[in-house]
Amino acid sequence: MTPQEINDSNYVRIFDTTLRDGEQSPGASMTLAEKLKVAEVLDDMGVDVIEAGFPIASNGDFEAVREVAKLMKRSTVAGLCRASKVDIDRAWEALRHAKSPRIHTFISTSPLHMKVKLQMDPEDVVAAIHESVSHARRYCEDVEWSAEDGTRTEPDFLCRIVETAIAAGATTINIPDTVGYTTPDEYFDMFRMVRERVPNADKAVFSAHCHNDLGLAVANSLAAVRAGVRQIECTINGLGERAGNAAMEEIVMALRVRHDAMPYETGIDSTYLTRASKLVSQVSGFPVQYNKAIVGKNAFAHESGIHQDGMLKDAQTYEIMTPESVGLNKSNLVMGKHSGRHAFKEKLKDLGYALGDNAFQEAFSRFKDLADRKKNVYDEDIVALVDDELNRAGDRIRVKSLRIACGTDVVQTADLTLEIDGKVSSASMSGDGPVDAIFKAIKKLTGEYPHLALYQVHAVTGGTDAQAEVSVRLEDEGHVASGQGADTDTLVASAKAYVNALNRLIVRREKSAPQGLQASA
Ligand SMILES: CC(=O)SCCNC(=O)CCNC(=O)[C@H](O)C(C)(C)COP(=O)(O)OP(=O)(O)OC[C@H]1O[C@@H](n2cnc3c(N)ncnc32)[C@H](O)[C@@H]1OP(=O)(O)O
Numbered sequence: 001m002t003p004q005e006i007n008d009s010n011y012v013r014i015f016d017t018t019l020r021d022g023e024q025s026p027g028a029s030m031t032l033a034e035k036l037k038v039a040e041v042l043d044d045m046g047v048d049v050i051e052a053g054f055p056i057a058s059n060g061d062f063e064a065v066r067e068v069a070k071l072m073k074r075s076t077v078a079g080l081c082r083a084s085k086v087d088i089d090r091a092w093e094a095l096r097h098a099k100s101p102r103i104h105t106f107i108s109t110s111p112l113h114m115k116v117k118l119q120m121d122p123e124d125v126v127a128a129i130h131e132s133v134s135h136a137r138r139y140c141e142d143v144e145w146s147a148e149d150g151t152r153t154e155p156d157f158l159c160r161i162v163e164t165a166i167a168a169g170a171t172t173i174n175i176p177d178t179v180g181y182t183t184p185d186e187y188f189d190m191f192r193m194v195r196e197r198v199p200n201a202d203k204a205v206f207s208a209h210c211h212n213d214l215g216l217a218v219a220n221s222l223a224a225v226r227a228g229v230r231q232i233e234c235t236i237n238g239l240g241e242r243a244g245n246a247a248m249e250e251i252v253m254a255l256r257v258r259h260d261a262m263p264y265e266t267g268i269d270s271t272y273l274t275r276a277s278k279l280v281s282q283v284s285g286f287p288v289q290y291n292k293a294i295v296g297k298n299a300f301a302h303e304s305g306i307h308q309d310g311m312l313k314d315a316q317t318y319e320i321m322t323p324e325s326v327g328l329n330k331s332n333l334v335m336g337k338h339s340g341r342h343a344f345k346e347k348l349k350d351l352g353y354a355l356g357d358n359a360f361q362e363a364f365s366r367f368k369d370l371a372d373r374k375k376n377v378y379d380e381d382i383v384a385l386v387d388d389e390l391n392r393a394g395d396r397i398r399v400k401s402l403r404i405a406c407g408t409d410v411v412q413t414a415d416l417t418l419e420i421d422g423k424v425s426s427a428s429m430s431g432d433g434p435v436d437a438i439f440k441a442i443k444k445l446t447g448e449y450p451h452l453a454l455y456q457v458h459a460v461t462g463g464t465d466a467q468a469e470v471s472v473r474l475e476d477e478g479h480v481a482s483g484q485g486a487d488t489d490t491l492v493a494s495a496k497a498y499v500n501a502l503n504r505l506i507v508r509r510e511k512s513a514p515q516g517l518q519a520s521a
């Protein structure tokens with residue numbers, strides 16, 4: 001069934017122009033293979049019309065339209081062309097392979113564009129519309145005509161040319177807000193006026209094509225639907241010329257979530273939205289802003305403790321649609337300094353930890369300290385933090401505090417305080433670098449001088465604020481023990497790792513020949 005044949009008067013056709021208008025974004029060019037990948041997802045998700053390119057523009061565009069046309073199983077495939085026979089012939093050459101082809105022809109109709117850009121009289125424009133649409137109809141039953149810069153077109157002239165295009169055989173009439181200038185009320189009034197005044201308006205489906213120069217593209221498109229428009233032209237991620245086009249994911253979800261206020265249907269399977277967004281971002285090289293509606297990284301992410309608590313009790317407290325409905329697995333409780341105990345407990349559960357009350361309180365307080373120091377707290381950080389805590393449980397020696405002097409013009413010194421069997425002692429040692437100074441201070445305080453067999457540092461996550469995870473292996477009298485320490489400060493992590501290994505070494509040694517451990521300072 002072609003989009004024109006759909007009988008449901010509340011059905012809004014989704015016309016995706018990611019591959020044409022989206023690709024007009026400076027820097028967003030896609031290869032043929034990438035376009036085919038995107039087109040396949042659009043076809044699968046239920047897009048009614050895919051505008052695959054502008055065939056006269058280049059051989060590459062021609063080939064892309066032709067290959068998309070061949071490949072699509074259910075979507076209609078459109079190719080754009082100017083009001084020119086050569087353009088239309090070329091477009092048809094590419095489209096004729098499609099199961100359901102559409103020729104999309106356009107011409108500017110605002111006084112400014114006609115005079116300055118086209119340098120044509122309005123009467124010549126009317127004639128060009130008649131000729132181009134009639135020519136396209138010779139090839140194809142499905143012809144869309146667009147009035148470029150329609151929202152800045154003089155109303156009487158607009159009505160006249162819409163009537164002309166429909167009389168010449170256009171089955172879809174698109175009145176674009178080419179420069180993103182209109183407002184929702186104005187766009188609504190314009191469509192209502194045209195539909196009321198043009199005598200053959202009922203012979204065509206009306207279409208909205210909005211640009212986002214004032215951030216109104218989606219609002220304007222939805223206003224057009226209220227005025228009787230039944231096709232929306234949009235792009236994945238809102239890609240498109242300048243500030244982009246109306247974002248498909250926002251249109252589809254607005255109509256779905258607020259069906260009570262806007263009782264219209266689309267044929268889109270919204271669970272494809274995330275996948276389509278990721279794919280378009282990847283092939284266009286345009287990242288999706290974190291707070292982008294529907295498909296932004298943070299669209300279903302919650303960091304504040306109060307929100308996270310609400311989410312855990314009932315997701316509807318802070319989410320108006322489910323992440324699953326747009327193809328995400330689940331909401332993301334982002335752990336940060338605003339998170340509370342409920343969310344932290346849930347996160348630990350997800351990560352496979354079941355801590356007792358004391359261990360939980362200890363881990364939570366260390367997590368808060370970490371979140372104060374670190375911009376992003378990732379799952380790996382929490383794992384490192386809890387493992388570090390579990391590793392140290394029962395340790396006889398603990399790091400209480402550490403102060404380091406290091407740099408180009410100071411003696412590298414570690415001022416270290418340890419708690420050994422409940423007794424607090426401090427030492428200050430210099431060394432060949434801060435790590436050496438720390439390890440010397442530990443040896444002095446514990447009276448233990450094992451051989452350092454391994455010292456290794458790695459970053460738990462990316463970024464300069466990443467936690468360092470340090471591994472140390474110590475050997476003494478045939479006993480070997482390893483220890484780990486994690487902290488945003490590599491030197492603190494080093495001290496913890498050494499002390500952790502030493503605790504284990506002492507336990508091992510004591511198991512074979514028990515001995516007391518004395519604080520030596
Ligand atoms: C609002 C929109 O998004 S419209 C689509 C915009 N997309 C593109 O322009 C991308 C593809 N475009 C192209 O590859 C090229 O511009 C082409 C192949 C279409 C034309 O290239 P050129 O022949 O070198 O012309 P150029 O781009 O410099 O100028 C455009 C010409 O088309 C004319 N023109 C513009 N729109 C139309 C139209 N709808 N119908 C007829 N003529 C038009 C202009 O008046 C100008 O004519 P002129 O050469 O007589 O002055």
Ligand SMILES: CC(C)C(=O)C(=O)O
Pocket residue numbers: 021106146147148149174176177178179209211
């Ligand atoms: C050619 C038309 C549909 C267009 O892209 C616009 O006016 O923005």
